[in-house]
Amino acid sequence: MLKLGVIGTGWITKQFVAAAMATKAYQLTAVYSRHQESAQSFIDSTAPATAYTTMDAFLGSDIDVVYIASPNSLHASQALAALDADKHVIVEKPLVATTMEFEKLDEALRKKPSLYLFEAARHVYEHNFEVVNDFTHSQPVDGATLTYMKYSSKYDAFLAGKLPNVFNPEFAGGALMDLGIYLVYDAIAWFGVPENAVYLPHFLKSGIDGDGVARLDYGKFAVTLITGKTTNSELPSEIYSGKQTLMMDNAAELETVKLGDQVLSTEKLANPMEAEAAYFAKAIVGKDRSAFDKAWQLAKEVHQVMSILRTSANLDF
Amino acid sequence: MLKLGVIGTGWITKQFVAAAMATKAYQLTAVYSRHQESAQSFIDSTAPATAYTTMDAFLGSDIDVVYIASPNSLHASQALAALDADKHVIVEKPLVATTMEFEKLDEALRKKPSLYLFEAARHVYEHNFEVVNDFTHSQPVDGATLTYMKYSSKYDAFLAGKLPNVFNPEFAGGALMDLGIYLVYDAIAWFGVPENAVYLPHFLKSGIDGDGVARLDYGKFAVTLITGKTTNSELPSEIYSGKQTLMMDNAAELETVKLGDQVLSTEKLANPMEAEAAYFAKAIVGKDRSAFDKAWQLAKEVHQVMSILRTSANLDF
Missing domain, CATH: 3.40.50.720 (NAD(P)-binding Rossmann-like Domain)
Incomplete structure (x- = not known):
């Protein structure tokens, strides 16, 4: 224990x-x-x-x-x-x-x-994340559009003139840091490290990004990431492979994964943080260095790309 | 007649x-x-x-x-x-x-x-286009994500080494020119002329854009356009207004317009070009200068923005 x-x-x-x-x-x-x-x-x-x-x-x-x-x-x-x-x-x-x-x-x-030190990017450890991973590593990839954009529970306060941490550059807030990072995890785990990356944010008065679009260039194809904390998107997320399109409800909340009309996997999570908590405990208790290394390498690549995205948008903390 | x-x-x-x-x-x-x-x-x-x-x-x-x-x-x-x-x-x-x-x-x-000279951008003349227009001109707009991306019937030939017009820069082909323009029409009719615009294309070997993302900056908000001719997207299109989200099946094929779960309008068009054909005939026969001027002004603004998008991407014909 x-x-x-x-x-x-x-x-x-x-x-x-x-x-x-x-x-x-x-x-x-x-x-x-x-x-x-x-x-x-x-x-x-x-x-x-x-x-x-x-x-x-x-x-x-x-x-x-x-x-x-x-x-x-x-x-x-x-x-x-x-x-x-x-x-x-x-x-x-x-x-x-x-x-x-x-x-x-x-x-x-x-x-x-x-x-060991783990970044709690919860969706990475879920079963459906692996289902998508299997797809992207067995099928040719021709692009993707991944979305995670939700009206923040703190945005009303921001509009009323307050400055919650998540909208405050001093606390490294903003859409990319808060929700966009899920999409960067997706992209790097599923498609690898891009050759190039650019972020086009829409800035709020506080100086952070309320929403934004990132484009990751993989040479052979490109991946679009859509994130935001000031509006509600119901857009599913898509991965393209020739004429086929893999669809997820959402790139960070992967309840159902479909290929065209065919459901590949569906799961209703009681607590979406349970898979990561189990992974971390197993690695720590079992002294599983490779489980740590794998997660740490992914985190490293994610933060390298996050840095490139921020730099491309003059979004400096 | x-x-x-x-x-x-x-x-x-x-x-x-x-x-x-x-x-x-x-x-x-x-x-x-x-x-x-x-x-x-x-x-x-x-x-x-x-x-x-x-x-x-x-x-x-x-x-x-x-x-x-x-x-x-x-x-x-x-x-x-x-x-x-x-x-x-x-x-x-x-x-x-x-x-x-x-x-x-x-x-x-x-x-x-x-x-009179009209550009046949068919969706502009449909009833549901007007339904969306009424929404964007009566509600505050906080952004939009508009998508029109379809695997072209000519893409197999392109992949097989041929060069159909629509993938040929000599014939001013590419995703932005072919499908993206519908989205530019949407944005300008619904939100006006943006302050700034940038296009991030993915280039095919022929030198044109197989797909791409445009970001239109309206100062108060930003609009994302997703287009492509090499993959199939089922993404609906969305317009954000505070916590509300207006959804369309597709930004160029507006069969159903919903606000949250509420259907605002739905229509099944026998021929999606009939509304434009009727509009053009009525203007010509009725010598309706203002019907022409309105369409011509919109076309002018669309092509100014199209030019800015192409220039931003070094996509020159």
Whole structure:
């Protein structure tokens, strides 16, 4: 049983803890929040654990693995601190805001080869992600249009003049960082690293991208990524192979995968974070270096492309 | 009854003639083809008319209006010749391959104000196009994703090493010119002229765009256009207005228009070219200058934006 400590007490941490407990591989042990009240209220609504309001005490406690779901801009430094305290780390996506931060984490991991660090890009570990992966690695690919665009629950507040973290450049917010990264994961896992990539964002007044389109150039074909946090899209996602078209409900929520009219796979997930929680636990408990390396290499490529996309759009944090 | 002469004897001319006859406003009178056999075979399968193999004789015959559906690169010069012969003209989209050609036609029309020239962008004249137009002009617009992408019936031949007109830069072919223009019509009619526009094509070996994505920047929002002739997309098209999303089956084939789950309008068209044929006839017969001006102004703005898109992609004819 892995002793789990969590940083951040929002809905996503709650969902991850529920997923972790469902795998029966983790036990919630410690909860960190700057506010004692938030930590205690989180514990009251999930499982018994100790509340911490200082990072040192939290990281000094008897935990095996830390899950981090703070604002994006804090992910890397908190992950470094956790590695420094000899903890395994699971970081909610996006793992980093810059490639510099990725390099620092990479270096820290090289120095402590017994520790693992995972980016929690949940859909990558789902069965249907693998179904799509099998398709793209067995059929010729002629392009794709992948969409993940949802009206953020925080956008009304933004329109009312507030500045929630997810719309704040200081916290490395924006559509690409928040939802677009799912699509970058899709593209790199399914099609590989593109030869070139460009991002055309629509900027909000706060200086971050409310929505945008990325085009990844693979030489033989191109892939279009559509993301946004200010409008609701119902568009399915498509992968083209000659006259065939593989369709998913959504490139980050892969409930049903169809080839033309034929359903290849359909699954209704009780908790979409359970597959990743199980993968991470299995790798950590089983000391499965190759399971870690595979995920880390993918994360590295994702953040290289994310950086190219941001640079192409003058979207600097 | 307008006496109709047609240039080009392909499936699209056949469909236009059928639409024109269904309106009961036209009578097929003359058919031009370089080959007598093609012209005669067209006549045999549609309606009695005279076959011509020289342009002079065709344009010298007793016709009121000429419909042109030759390869794209010939449209402008044939339209000029028809105006010169004092005929009204209907040109299959794209009307021109360059803005220079548009200017020449504009000048010719200014010299002969009694003649009308229409670009046959069929969907613009359909009822559902107006339904969408009413929506975009009464609701705040926050963006759109419009798609028209189909595997061309000529693409197999292209892959086999041949060079059909529609994949040939010499004939001003490619995805943007052939299908993308429908989306540019949508965007300009529904949202106006953008402040900026960029096209990211995927080039085929022949030097034209097999598919591509355009992003139109309207300052307050952005519109994404997805087009292609080498793969099949089933994506619907969407217009965003706050939390609301207006959906169409397809941005050029507007059978059903929905707002969320609510069907705003649905129609099954027997011949999708009938609405345009009726509009053109009514304007010509009724000498309705404002009906012509409205269509001509829209065509002008469409070709200005088409030119910006091509230039942004180094797609020069």
